[in-house]
Amino acid sequence: MALAGFVGAFWRIPWLLMAYLVGMLVLIILLACLVIFMYMVTIRGSGHIVPSRAYLEYHLEDFSIWLQRRVRGSYKWERIETCLSSTQICPDLNQTYTMAMDFFRAYLTPIEVNPPLYLLILN
Structure with missing residues (x-):
């Protein structure tokens, strides 16, 4: 993911930068879901x-x-x-x-x- 962002920014490839941003958004949402799941399972x-x-x-x-x-x-x-x-x-x-x-x-x-x-x- 980071490589896509680096290449997209270095060579100014807009579609690769957009794919990088969407991919990072998905990863952040998945991480938030994992944290919420772990909290709900171990709350007690x-x-x-x-x-x-x-x-x-x-x-x-x-x-x-x-x-x-x-x-x-x-x-x-x-x-x-x-x-x-x-x-x-x-x-x-x-x-x-x-x-x-x-x-x-x-x-x-x-x-x-x-x-x-x-x-x-x-x-």
């Missing part, structure tokens, strides 16, 4: 404070009904579980935190709380 989902834990806990029931059905009916959770079990993240956590309460009280980095995205994409 907020973390709950749990005693003796340093992190917030999230419950699927707090999110929209559509998202709940989508997550529960998805076949991808088995793939994610297989992916996570094949990495060293879980064994490393077991060696770092010998007792469950140590794990619950620890401040976890984002990589420990969430699986690496590149592992989920690869599988």
